[in-house]
Every structure is written in structure tokens, then in C-alpha cells.
């Protein structure tokens with residue numbers, strides 16, 4: 753298979769709005785997943801989210817509807833959000849690859865690489881305080897080699913964003929123990945967001961050329977020092993929770 757284009761070789765993408773990125777994704781043929789999808793699934797949610805949830809790839813229901821996390825795993829994600837509580841409209845939800853891998857297999861590295869510019873542009877545009885990865889594949893996009901069993905629920909810095917690894921909701925459907933773990937981890941998300949305000953998280957670069965995942969291991973949220981409160985922004989976040 754020919755190596756697909758990666759990184760910034762997508763003319764005009766760096767100037768695109770979130771809607772324009774979605775339009776590009778819907779018409780994209782950069783990898784083989786375009787041949788088997790019903791609908792591409794660019795992402796959905798707030799244009800100024802505190803939390804950006806990033807899963808692995810669309811499943812069957814998502815492929816049919818063109819929306820992320822609308823199946824049973826999505827229903828569990830909704831119930832997890834209500835624990836904090838936030839609504840779907842308060843967050844943004846997307847995936848590493850925007851088209852469904854056949855039979856829900858893991859995306860191939862070349863597919864992840866081909867789709868990378870879209871996710872990077874979404875992160876640049878949305879400037880989330882926290883990126884919550886859902887599952888192993890999403891975690892390893894940001895932290896190659898990390899084990900979900902070791903790092904779930906432990907905030908880490910990535911660029912100037914708090915990275916918050918979570919198990920995939922589908923795992924919570926298969927195991928009541930993992931569902932309980934998911935609930936415990938999600939309840940810690942508000943703390944991670946409030947801590948992120950003192951770190952300047954959310955002010956991400958708009959340079960789409962620096963795209964190798966370069967994680968920066970950080971301390972657990974409870975260990976992160978607090979700095980000057982950013983006033984209005986922090987008030988808005990507190991109202992959210």
C-alpha cells in the first residue's frame with residue numbers, strides 16, 4: 753500500500769474552520785477507509801469545549817448516522833457525563849480516525865497517519881482544556897507505549913493541555929468492574945479542568961507542522977500547583993460543574 757499523505761500536506765487545512773474541517777472529512781479519500789464507510793464521522797459538540805473526548809474510530813451506529821458515540825457505548829458516555837455533570841453540548845467528541853474500520857478492527861497506522869491532520873486541526877481550533885482519551889488506541893496516539901491499566905484516571909500534560917486517559921466506554925459495557933472504574937475516573941475530570949486553568953492549558957499552538965506526539969509526563973492533578981486564577985474563564989468553568 754502506498755504511504756498516505758500525512759501532516760500539513762493538506763492545502764488550506766490550517767485556515768479551515770471546524771465546519772470546513774468536517775466538510776473535508778466527509779469528502780476525504782486519503783485512506784482506504786473511505787471505500788468502506790457509509791458516512792464519515794468528523795465529530796460533534798461545543799465549539800469551545802472544556803473537554804474533548806477522543807475515541808478510536810466510529811462503530812456501526814456512528815457510521816450509519818455520521819455522529820460520534822451514538823450506540824450503546826455512547827449512551828454509557830452520556831451517563832458518565834451526567835455524573836460530573838455536563839451535557840454533550842458542553843464537550844466535543846471525535847475519534848482518531850473519522851471513518852469506520854471494517855468489523856471494528858483497530859485502525860492501521862497508515863490510516864491513523866492519514867487522518868492525523870484533521871484531528872490536529874480540530875484540537876487547534878477547539879483549544880480544549882482537557883483531552884480525555886477513550887481507550888488504548890486513543891491513549892497511544894498521544895502517549896505511545898502507555899498502558900491504559902497503568903495510567904487511566906491520571907492527568908498528564910501534553911503540550912499545554914491536560915491529557916486524561918479513560919477506558920473506552922465499550923469496556924464499561926463488558927465489565928461492571930471497569931464501568932465502576934470509569935465512573936470513578938470521570939468524577940475526577942472537573943478537578944483536572946480546574947487545575948488546567950492554572951497551567952494555561954487550552955492555549956495550544958496553531959502550528960500544524962509539529963505533529964509527532966510528544967507527551968510530557970506530569971504530576972497527578974492533586975499534585976499540580978495552583979497559580980493565579982484566570983478570573984472570568986475560571987468562573988465559567990466552575991459554573992459548568
Ligand code: SF4
Nearest residue numbers: 780783786851866867
Ligand atoms: S479515516 Fe480519515 S483519512 Fe481515512 S478516509 Fe476517513 S477522513 Fe480520510
